[in-house]
Amino acid sequence: MEKAFAEIIKSVGEDLERDGLVDTPKRAAKAFQFLTEGYRRKVDDVVNDALFESDCNEMVIVSDIELYSLCEHHLLPFIGKAHVAYIPSGKVLGLSKVARIVDLFARRLQIQEQLTTQIAQTVQEVTNAAGVGVIIEAKHMCMMMRGVEKQNSVMRTSAMLGEFQSNQATRQEFLSLIAGSR
Template sequence: MLYFTKGCEENALDIIKGAIFNENHDEMVIVKDIDIFSLCEYHLVPFTGKIQIGYIPNGRVIGLSKLVRLAEVFSRRLQVQERLTKQVAPFIFDVLNPQGVGVVMESSHLCMSMRGVQKVGGTTTTSCILGCMQSDAGTRKEFLALLNRR
């Protein structure tokens, strides 16, 4: 259990130290298909899925692997998917001060397949979109379209 909840002991700010760089880049940066594993805080069973993280820099970029590590820190806590999504996006928004941030997550929850409705195969999608990705329909559409490219 300590390993599954190790994110409770980790400070997300410590993870990104030294990995924010001044860079004159103002186009979208997206890291897709980051595997996450978390524990439902209500039922103490896993949910697993993928998280997509994108942002539009405003003079500063973050090391790409740090986005993966941030997803890991927030997912390795007793969690609900809705909160997890809403923790990653604002954290990036606050730390980088980008033009916009988008986080989309799709997961399967064992609490729905092992108990309750006992249906396997359903997925849940959540999103948190901030800044220009929220306020500009074209930017939001571009972000979502890039997520669906394979």
């Protein structure tokens, strides 16, 4: 990866020997490894058995989880928030683990739709919840810094599983609680 970054820097006409750039391929490779570390993590390790028996069967919402991902088309960041809700069915998930699941899939090359679905399916699989809802709102640098250059558009995606899909009242409760947090 270091070599690849060195090639990219040379290809823009820069001098790789100059002071500020000497260590840049190494730094950039380290940064890119971090931004894609989701490929090297496993759900079980991330969740770390932090599942707790509970007879709570009311909606749990973790909202406004910061999200940084990379669009797979341009390798530019998309940045925003994820809102994750589920209805427990015997087990609740450690609070931080919801955010860790978001990062696990965000730190990959992604499109927002797939990221949203992967988070929802994983929360469902891990908790066996009666329903899961995920909403992501994000701004894509590939639409802001280049290309169509629209600064204010926000992409909103959702994935609704189980009761969030079949029960209008559940979905509505989730949406109104999210709206309250905005």
